[in-house]
Amino acid sequence: MMTSLENPSVSIQDLSLNFGAISVLETLNIDVAEGEFIVLLGPSGCGKSTLLNCIAGLLDVSDGRIFIKGKNVTWEEPKDRGIGMVFQSYALYPQMTVEKNLSFGLRVAGIPRDEIAKRIARAAEILQIEPLLQRKPSALSGGQRQRVAIGRALVRDVDVFLFDEPLSNLDAKLRAELRVEIKLLHSKLQNTMIYVTHDQIEAMTLADRIAVMKGGVIQQLDAPQKIYNRPVNRFVAGFLGSPAMNFLDGRLEKNDGNWHFAVEDVRIPLATYAFEKEPVPGAAVFGIRPEHVAFNSGSGWPFTATANVVVVEPMGSDTLVWLKLGNQNFTVRVTSERTPNNADSVSIGFDPMRASLFDAATGNRL
Amino acid sequence: MMTSLENPSVSIQDLSLNFGAISVLETLNIDVAEGEFIVLLGPSGCGKSTLLNCIAGLLDVSDGRIFIKGKNVTWEEPKDRGIGMVFQSYALYPQMTVEKNLSFGLRVAGIPRDEIAKRIARAAEILQIEPLLQRKPSALSGGQRQRVAIGRALVRDVDVFLFDEPLSNLDAKLRAELRVEIKLLHSKLQNTMIYVTHDQIEAMTLADRIAVMKGGVIQQLDAPQKIYNRPVNRFVAGFLGSPAMNFLDGRLEKNDGNWHFAVEDVRIPLATYAFEKEPVPGAAVFGIRPEHVAFNSGSGWPFTATANVVVVEPMGSDTLVWLKLGNQNFTVRVTSERTPNNADSVSIGFDPMRASLFDAATGNRL
Amino acid sequence: MADLAVSLPAGTGSIGLEASGPRGPKPRHVFSRRNIFLYGTLIVVALYYLLPLYVMVVTSLKGMPEIRLGNIFSPPLEITFEPWVKAWSSACTGLNCDGLSRGFWNSVRITVPSVILSIAIASVNGYALANWRFKGADTFFVILIVGAFIPYQVMIYPIVIILREIGLYGSLSGLVIVHSIFGMPILTLLFRNYFTSMPEELFRAARVDGAGFWGIYFRIMLPMSLPIFVVAIILQVTGIWNDFLFGVVYTRPDTYPMTVQLNNIVNSVQGVKEYNVNMAATILTGLVPLVVYFVSGKLFVRGIAAGAVKG
Amino acid sequence: APAAATDLEVTHWWTSGGEAAAVAEFAKAFDATGNRWVDGAIAGSGGTARPIMISRITGGDPMGATQFNHGRQAEELVQAGLMRDLTELATRDKWTEIVQPKSLLDGCTLDGKIYCVPVNIHSWQWLWLSNAAFEKAGVPVPKNWNEYVAAAPALEKAGIIPLAVGGQPWQSSGAFDVLLTAVGGTDAFLKVYRDKDAEFAAGPEVAKVFKAADDARKMAKNTNVQDWNQATNLVISGKAGGQIMGDWAQGEFRVAGQIAGKDYTCLPGLGLNEVIATGGDAFYFPLLQDAEKSKAQEALAETLLDPKTQVAFNLKKGSLPVRGDIDLKAANDCMKKGLDILAKGSVMPWTDQLLSQDTQKQKEDLFSEFFAKPDMTVEEAQKRFADIVASAD
């Protein structure tokens, strides 16, 4: 349940957007609190960038209203909305030096020189790009470019920062570093930030709240751990987590007054599972994350079974083990020390308390 | 340094390559055993693709020799080397159907029709692309294209498979799946495979041996766990592992007959550390992986210290904690359950047995 | 999922924000100042571009008396197709009174092989330069590009000598060769840029598959190069069809192309200039390239984008 | 006539109405010999056509016969051995006897050998006046150049261009040469062009000519046509008072159905110095390998000089025949005037024989600039003229 906020920094009401006959966003509502870090997460083409562009005023909405800092900005020009935006491709002006890139918008707006200098100095300090000010973007590394792009939003002294996949053009290492920098930046500036990504690690680590989108509709808007541990539907469950959650197709049954999940000839007792609402027997999907499964754990677990090993993937710190449980694929993630021998069959176990159950037809959490 | 093999499948001797004045590869030697899966790993621009292209015959070497199956192929045409190659961008012929794509090389070579049909049927079965044979590449998903690209190498019945970052254009989920498929393919075919990537997860999970390259030189060629646990130099140590290994700059000292590593006012006892060779006092770098550090472990560890928390990054299954140890950055990775409270200061500990020590000047392992 | 209430009913959220201010798309006026300026400018410029065509067409449909009296912009009072007939079939040059009709077929006979040969050569050149770079290739290419700037007049004489020496002077093949030579610089540049922009991995894959120079060209590259071929064809058809200098210098009267005939008709003044016939002849001569343009306009822009902009 | 019909391509630049009609006579006569005249007309003027002809000849793809102005235009082609030596034929047919005046053949002769067949005599020294125009202006038709200049203001007042000079450079250059013979006299002309006396060219006598040229350009300043026959057409239609142009202009009057003496008046030598220059057109025969064609060339050469053809051709062309032994009963007023002068022997060579094309071109550049640029002074023009004469070869 989403509680509406008292004084939202950004408030989107009944937003719809269509390109001709194609409806990309449909009566979307979302309130973002002052200083909150919201991540829009979803697969490619789900409308994340479109939503961000609507907020920025770069796309004309088809219906609905947008408020920023309590002011209705639905028809305002982008520059008057008090937003700054950072683009996936950085969109730096290639022929201008970093300093020019930062100051161009301010000069056009007619802000006095010394004020411009002050703001650039501040931004450059925060982002540690002082030595780069006289370089052109082509002479910068990916990470440096990214910082300049953030700087361009920073100097505009805005209330709301919008990021459109700002890290997806960078390599893994740099991505990890800049992720931390953005997090630090946020805690330093305490601005409202809306951040688009399709990388779940970014979403999990950065967000105060994540909005998982699919097909132009927000599926779940919640704190990261909540979304990770209690996904509202099968899509959200499958989208977050790498390797993905294991799904077993089977049936929900009530035997001897106890609920069970039956898959082929295996029965998983659901005594420890917290149902969302009163369960009814029928087709269902059982989901459990690879890291919540362990090997050879004897009788400690409410549920154990035997599975066949397909591939063992050592990944340095952890090891992934790909199994067959009956006919269904199953992944287990363990720390490297507990890697099973390359035996053909292993015994696995887990606590269904950690699992998620979904309706087979609607995909909603049970 | 490297042991030469009895009957290497691919043997590269003193290979050098320069583009004009730029030397990209320098007197490089590597022997690949029959049926081995070698991964070339290294940062962008280190010459991995160049080396692969030399093996394939797509670039003319400046010096040195290349043997495949004991035959000197240095000046052979690519098609006569008994190699198959899979490219990063798949490089499928866009105007041909999948079947035509697979058969193109065979038709060029003038192989009889029924033989072609047989080989395609086999490859299609192995890769499970039978239903796609009449489609054009544009009508395939990324993963399917990748399979077709592999199929093209497969039908040519070659001894050696070359892969140039075959997965880097795919999204994380698909990447994980195809990684497993390639691993299975290798265990099924038992061909020699040389695989270029800059993704360490791929390298760790796929390779029999990894060759870590930097600036056209192979830094270390060894089994994945060996490279992960006993990197020969600081570059290799830093390149593998995510988040990266923590490095502390300090001095190697001998006090009371025991070796210590001194960083600022902290002293790390090195009694459990296995030195590569007789140590001498002096500037050194101490490295320890984030997952080898734990919190609040009391007296269980040979070494404990107190550090300040900078950022806590929950990543679903694990949590990263970014700390300051004295003035130096320090990362710790723990499972989500053991996340420290967001207290300002925490106590950490580890066993130096797991650490790596490097010479400050040369970066070589001590 | 509906009970998740992600989508709150409108207005139940933020207090004090409801019902106030604009909603929905920003209103746009068809006659905004921007639109008036934009379309106004475009229409005025378009008129400037269309004016000559209009005058040509209108004039070609008038009779001589009307031309002498009226102004050139007034539409014909009495439409006559006689000038067209005359221009096509009976205008005289010297003793030959068969209008443009003969030149038309000559032009076709010159244009078709010239276009084919010049594009064939240039595309292979571009391909070799993009994918099979050998030592010195760049130097030749630079020479070619510089050659694009050399005024044709400078080359007329040396080429006369060369053609004479190889015995092709005055023959159709000679002219075809000349067109191929002078089309080579720009076309090679276009093709080279286009092939360079194609993924090199494709080329490598084909080499691993065992295809050679020609195999890759015909089976991989050609099928992928439609846009640039369209551009090349358009450029060459226009260029060769409209050529006058080579047509007149390197052919003989019975193979004169249409432009030479046009020049003859226009310059063979018999007393008063017959403007209507001249205009009809002019339009007739320009018709083939014009049709090519109108038919393939969109592909042209796309091809230009692919071949000319990167580089 | 040869037994087998042979196609012979003949190139020329006769494409205006009168010229085309005239050349048709040649074609008719040649076709009558059993061969076929393949017409290779190149529109424009000699300037456009000559390069093409020369390229063809030097390029090894010669035509069967080609027009040149006899004189020095083909000199080097002859020297290079690309042209056929006609001496044998000329001796057989006794050209030296029939061609009149004798100087015509001189233009075809190099090192004692004859290389071309002159087909007409063209004289430049004519002033064509529109009777209607003068009537409209209310002044009598002038008898010479000086009266004409005097009548110019009246013409102008009546909205008539006094003098039509087309934009093509050879027209202004030719007009000057005519003024040089008329105002300066035959000797002055020869001194300048034959003797290349630069000092004389810079002297006072030629200055007078330049003064006249200055008058001419003032009278011509409103002519907005390019081609000579368009300029002639201005005269024919009474839009212009007159034109200095060669006798070929007469063809245009004839095509327009005008009658000499009634509708228009011609003044040879501008009414000041009645001479005729023996310029003209000639046919050259490139050396061919094909024996059949060579035979056809001979047939053509004969046809060209045939008395009947000569009459038919020259009547249409408005030029004078190259034979003295034929009777031009049908000749009009102006032609008769020309024939009279010819008979009196008042002939002189023309620039085509005296000057190289190079010098001609320089002259053309100078005079087209002079006529088009009112602010170019007479003195400057004369100085540049003298320079050209000094370097002429």
Place this chain on the structure above:
Amino acid sequence: MSKSERPNQLFRNLNAKVASIPMVLTALVIFVGGSAWTVLYSFTNSKLLPRLNFVGLDQYYRLWSTPRWLVSIENLLVYGVLSLVFSLVIGFILAALLDQKIRFEDTFRTIFLYPFALSFIVTGLVWQWLLNPEFGIQGVVRGLGWESFSFDPLYNSDIVIYGILIAALWQGTGLIMCLMLAGLRGIDEDIWKAARVDGIPTLKTYLFIIIPMMRPVFITALVIIAAGIVKVYDLVVAQTSGGPGIASEVPAKYVYDYMFFAQNLGQGFAASTMMLLSVVVVIVPWAYLEFGGKKRG
């Protein structure tokens, strides 16, 4: 370890080399050979036929003291600079207008482009006619009652080159527009968005951001326009034949006239050599930088 026997380099990629023979021949025989031949004979006094009769720099002295050549050079400079500037400016403006997501884009584009399909001869004729003071634009405007209106560039020595420019621009800007349009379409959408968020007005965005980003397109356009400028000939011949007087003469026409009309090859070759020289001085260093130095792309 012994070095491996390296096969003869000449025969590697033999097919590519064979296929390049036409290009190599054209480059060497026609462009280099032809130019060298031209330069050589420019030192002779060849008349109608080329003869190796050396006269040193005589032809060049004469060339540079010929008023017509000087006028030609001046015309070429004026025409060149103006047509370069106007082609680029008009081409870019038209492209920018068409890039505004307008309706009927295809129609407008076709209208702007069609003159390019016509030959210079045709263009010259049409504009000669439109600019004819009697019945062209001037005549029509006067006919409408504005008697003092005067627009007769082709008959006025001082402005005749502008009359030619009008026709040249009419014919050539369409292609430039197409190039520019392609270039504009290639610019990252995000740049526009960034500029809007920064509040940069459209005009400034074009001037300071977009145009500098379109350098490669401008260079291609420049090559095409410049190649056309040096060669301008047909248009002048068809429109004015160099007149009035020699007011609209251009170097290419000088070359042609002296080589063929005046039958003075030496002089024509000297003029060609001067043209060649200027082309080489400007183009070669640039062409080498632009096309030679880079490896791929």
